Amino acid sequence: xxxxxxxxxxxxxxxxxxxxxxxxxxxxxxxxxxxxxxxxxxxxxxxxxxxxxxxxxxxxxxxxxxxxxxxxxxxxxxxxxxxxxxxxxxxxxxxxxxxxxxxxxxxxxxx
Amino acid sequence: xxxxxxxxxxxxxxxxxxxxxxxxxxxxxxxxxxxxxxxxxxxxxxxxxxxxxxxxxxxxxxxxxxxxxxxxxxxxxxxxxxxxxxxxxxxxxxxxxxxxxxxxxxxxx
Numbered sequence: 001x002x003x004x005x006x007x008x009x010x011x012x013x014x015x016x017x018x019x020x021x022x023x024x025x026x027x028x029x030x031x032x033x034x035x036x037x038x039x040x041x042x043x044x045x046x047x048x049x050x051x052x053x054x055x056x057x058x059x060x061x062x063x064x065x066x067x068x069x070x071x072x073x074x075x076x077x078x079x080x081x082x083x084x085x086x087x088x089x090x091x092x093x094x095x096x097x098x099x100x101x102x103x104x105x106x107x108x109x110x111x
Numbered sequence: 112x113x114x115x116x117x118x119x120x121x122x123x124x125x126x127x128x129x130x131x132x133x134x135x136x137x138x139x140x141x142x143x144x145x146x147x148x149x150x151x152x153x154x155x156x157x158x159x160x161x162x163x164x165x166x167x168x169x170x171x172x173x174x175x176x177x178x179x180x181x182x183x184x185x186x187x188x189x190x191x192x193x194x195x196x197x198x199x200x201x202x203x204x205x206x207x208x209x210x211x212x213x214x215x216x217x218x219x220x
Contacts, residue, residue: 033208041212043155
């Protein structure tokens with residue numbers, strides 16, 4: 001099992017550009033989520049999904065969109081990147097309200 | 112407003128001694144608590160958890176204590192080893208996961 005995979009590992013964007021961060025898991029987990037990690041702020045939940053076709057907002061959803069068309073994939077879309085979205089992004093999955101397995105992260109810089 | 116707080120950004124401990132990491136929360140509806148360990152340039156990895164119906168859970172060198180009346184949990188690592196040097200996050204589960212800001216543990220050989 002590959003676990004949770006994220007692509008790309010690194011990305012540099014200009015303000016106003018859009019992009020999609022990819023996340024996939026092969027553990028048949030229903031629960032998937034996206035976090036951002038910023039210095040002194042810990043991990044903050046952006047969006048999460050409890051199953052295919054179901055998504056909900058976390059603590060910091062503004063500027064991000066998600067969709068969940070399959071159990072395996074949970075992409076995160078930045079519609080119009082801003083410097084405040086410079087961060088490290090982690091995707092995670094779990095069977096339910098249980099321990100989460102995290103991907104290796106995507107380091108995003110917005111200039 | 113931070114619902115899960117780790118008030119100590121860093122902690123240094125001698126190898127072989129006990130490391131105690133603390134975490135406070137504000138929401139009494141949280142019913143499941145977890146600790147994660149994170150090395151630089153990697154994703155967090157699960158360490159240990161505890162349900163709100165328990166007050167202690169042990170797994171090898173790691174023990175988590177939960178004091179519901181004080182809304183406080185702690186992670187004890189005994190004995191501490193240099194490989195334990197990492198950032199530790201506590202997390203609480205309500206309708207979603209909430210993470211603390213992390214404590215950077217350094218174990219000095």
